[in-house]
Amino acid sequence: MYNCYWKRSIDSTKAEVSIKPDKQVFKGESVTLRCDIQAGGETEWTYSWYKDDRLSSNRRTQEFTISSVTESNGGKYTCRGERKHDFQSSEISDAVTLTVSDVAQAVLSVYPQSWLTEGDSGTLSCEVTGSSTGWTFSWYRAALYRQGLQQIKDVHGNVLYHVELLSDSRREAGGSYTLSPAALNHTGVYVCRAERGEPAYQTQYSTAQTLWITGSSPPASLIISPSRTQHFSAGSLSLSCEGQSDSTGWRVRRYTHSGEVSDCSSVTGSTCSIISLNTSLTGVYWCQSESGGGSDPLNITVHNGDVILDSPVHPVTEGDSLTLRCLFRSTKPSNLTTDFYKDGSLLQTQTTGEMIIRNVSKSDEGLYHCKHPERGETPQSWLSVRASRSGSTGVTVEVVVGVSVGLSLILGLIVMLGLICFCKKNKGQPSDAIYAEVTTTYNSVTSI
Numbered sequence: 001m002y003n004c005y006w007k008r009s010i011d012s013t014k015a016e017v018s019i020k021p022d023k024q025v026f027k028g029e030s031v032t033l034r035c036d037i038q039a040g041g042e043t044e045w046t047y048s049w050y051k052d053d054r055l056s057s058n059r060r061t062q063e064f065t066i067s068s069v070t071e072s073n074g075g076k077y078t079c080r081g082e083r084k085h086d087f088q089s090s091e092i093s094d095a096v097t098l099t100v101s102d103v104a105q106a107v108l109s110v111y112p113q114s115w116l117t118e119g120d121s122g123t124l125s126c127e128v129t130g131s132s133t134g135w136t137f138s139w140y141r142a143a144l145y146r147q148g149l150q151q152i153k154d155v156h157g158n159v160l161y162h163v164e165l166l167s168d169s170r171r172e173a174g175g176s177y178t179l180s181p182a183a184l185n186h187t188g189v190y191v192c193r194a195e196r197g198e199p200a201y202q203t204q205y206s207t208a209q210t211l212w213i214t215g216s217s218p219p220a221s222l223i224i225s226p227s228r229t230q231h232f233s234a235g236s237l238s239l240s241c242e243g244q245s246d247s248t249g250w251r252v253r254r255y256t257h258s259g260e261v262s263d264c265s266s267v268t269g270s271t272c273s274i275i276s277l278n279t280s281l282t283g284v285y286w287c288q289s290e291s292g293g294g295s296d297p298l299n300i301t302v303h304n305g306d307v308i309l310d311s312p313v314h315p316v317t318e319g320d321s322l323t324l325r326c327l328f329r330s331t332k333p334s335n336l337t338t339d340f341y342k343d344g345s346l347l348q349t350q351t352t353g354e355m356i357i358r359n360v361s362k363s364d365e366g367l368y369h370c371k372h373p374e375r376g377e378t379p380q381s382w383l384s385v386r387a388s389r390s391g392s393t394g395v396t397v398e399v400v401v402g403v404s405v406g407l408s409l410i411l412g413l414i415v416m417l418g419l420i421c422f423c424k425k426n427k428g429q430p431s432d433a434i435y436a437e438v439t440t441t442y443n444s445v446t447s448i
Contacts, residue, residue, distance in 0.1 A: 249290030
């Protein structure tokens, strides 16, 4: 059909197509396609390009660049060369497919978990969905508003919050940022993004992830009565801050599923009393002082059903026995036979309605719930076994029980607490920025 097809091909000389930065690219990226002649020597060549087996009459150079690709640029590309001195042609190249996707999205993960003890090592890992070639990565942390910070916006252009590049964050191809040893001041909400090419093409910021670093002795403890994670609706609950090294201005604060951070209602001093619980009060609770001190956060789940899981809300010591019970809203059923599950799989069936875990260890970590054949099943609660650095100080491994599904994301909302307080004082600036981050983080439980 085209003149170049009837010309005699040169034996053992074949064209080859290469694409940079990758065969998988995103709308708006700059893409360069190049045609090389294998065993072509120093011969001068002219080139023919084909897209989806159709000759591109305006492409005659060895390489060409599409400065901002669109989906219409996607397809199968081939090329061939023609020697200038005798007009003989190379073999046509094998086809290389250029795929153009809509948006490049960075994904941030925290390893080994979002909740670490001071002195542990933690790693932030960033990758680009559906692509792995040629990217360099940067890490950011949410910060108080000030001029010069980068803005994170929603799809409507509204400012959600501000981030600053980590001072020791280098753009590296490895995709990981390690904190070792982790310190209390590493607690924060992090995002990452990736870039590649020249000019640089940048992905969207990742969904925010929380890194929560706890010390061995927080300045206060949140005491809950009844001392369990799950509670029946219409029941009562008392929360108090105890053991404060600084007794000034302590209060109980909470983040609920409505996306609000607020003081606990009915507060007397550092004690909060809730007379009648409802499911809207499900959330994360903690103690906070005027000076910025705080307790470790505790998760409270309010359930409308007839059965809840009774698990201790405070740490227990490794090696102790732990008893998990199914509690019933009204009278106990005559048949107490109950199934206990870990990570969705049946673990034990007990005729007493309770299960004992002897010598708690790391292998016991997971999501637990119980199910009664007549009364139904409970929400899930997380049993987390966290190793501390024992050394000569005899610090024990602690077990944190009762952190429900999604707590690692909800913790991000708590970390932003100090930012919320200060941002509200920045008149003329978007005081709801951190609240928006709170909502975004919580709504992304399956993974901005």
